[in-house]
Ligand SMILES: [Ca+2]
Ligand SMILES: [Ca+2]
């Protein structure tokens with residue numbers, strides 16, 4: 401089963417809307433600097449020019465793996481590549497996709513031409529969506545009237561006589577290819593955010609290939625969190641026969657949440673997992689740009705969350721408590737529970753993460769001292785009050801303001817050409833069982 405999934409894993413890079421501004425610029429740029437065509441490309445262009453019969457402007461996918469107006473791929477498994485070509489007419493905004501093939505003499509001819517659903521090609525990819533062993537062409541189209549949404553088209557059933565057939569053409573905000581029922585053929589998951597009066601609605605839709613209609617059709621739909629404005633990432637894993645989808649949604653410029661869906665293999669219905677429902681959204685609300693991933697490599701996806709650490713604070717430059725210190729906790733959803741698998745304090749401005757072991761919970765607190773660029777750890781007593789310092793870690797670098805306060809310690813946690821991280825372990829720390837090797841293994845440079 402794993403090898404089937406890996407086929408789709410390649411294609412599971414979700415394609416999102418990027419800033420329309422940069423896309424427009426890239427598009428203009430590619431028009432200005434039209435590449436000089438040589439060899440096969442020249443023959444293909446000649447054939448394309450002839451079949452269109454008026455001046456054309458070649459179009460290049462704006463993002464993704466294929467950054468050429470001509471992409472060669474064997475669409476019908478005859479071991480000879482066809483060419484997928486994108487172009488616009490100077491007289492109109494719409495983009496066309498042409499498939500070119502070669503005759504028995506090796507001469508290129510146009511085997512079909514389709515008008516795309518947008519003004520630019522956002523991306524191109526290939527996947528076997530109908531399970532016939534041949535790849536279909538997946539094109540996402542940039543649409544000028546929408547900043548967040550694009551169209552996804554899948555073209556398949558290629559023949560030199562009839563070209564390709566459009567199997568789906570759907571508006572989406574983010575999409576993800578997966579094999580939810582592990583039968584070897586892909587399903588498509590689309591999340592779409594659309595205006596509804598003064599607000600927005602967000603919907604998750606699962607599509608599968610319908611053999612007798614020879615189309616990719618919707619089979620299940622579910623309402624998603626309408627406070628999400630775009631999706632940063634979608635990924636999936638499996639627990640037994642249940643496939644779970646993790647949607648990392650952007651809710652503000654600074655915060656993300658994760659929505660969790662599951663798909664049963666028997667009927668491919670999208671569902672919200674029992675026992676959790678909407679609570680995962682609140683649980684996973686977090687600042688920063690962390691997305692769900694398999695953080696510990698055990699094959700299951702973890703969801704990041706942001707949890708206050710007991711009795712732990714941030715001290716500002718005036719040595720005043722400015723805020724609570726949080727840790728990032730990565731948890732796996734299992735049988736209705738969130739099971740933490742990895743916790744750390746994230747200090748991006750100091751360039752590291754420090755793991756917070758499970759057995760320290762309720763026993764150890766921390767203070768992030770911004771002025772000294774020092775992270776201090778303290779022992780908590782039975783009443784949960786901060787007592788003795790166990791250890792601290794200092795960031796020593798050339799731009800540090802304070803030389804005199806720097807730790808005079810031989811214990812180096814990490815060093816490179818420009819900086820050092822040194823630790824001081826107190827007697828209380830040693831009594832608590834902390835050794836420099838623990839600090840080195842808990843430290844991750846970012
Ligand atoms: Ca072929
Ligand atoms: Ca196919």
Ligand SMILES: [Ca+2]
Pocket residue numbers: 578579580581582583584585586587
């Ligand atoms: Ca499937």
Ligand SMILES: [Ca+2]
Pocket residue numbers: 693694695696697698699700701702732
């Ligand atoms: Ca994992």
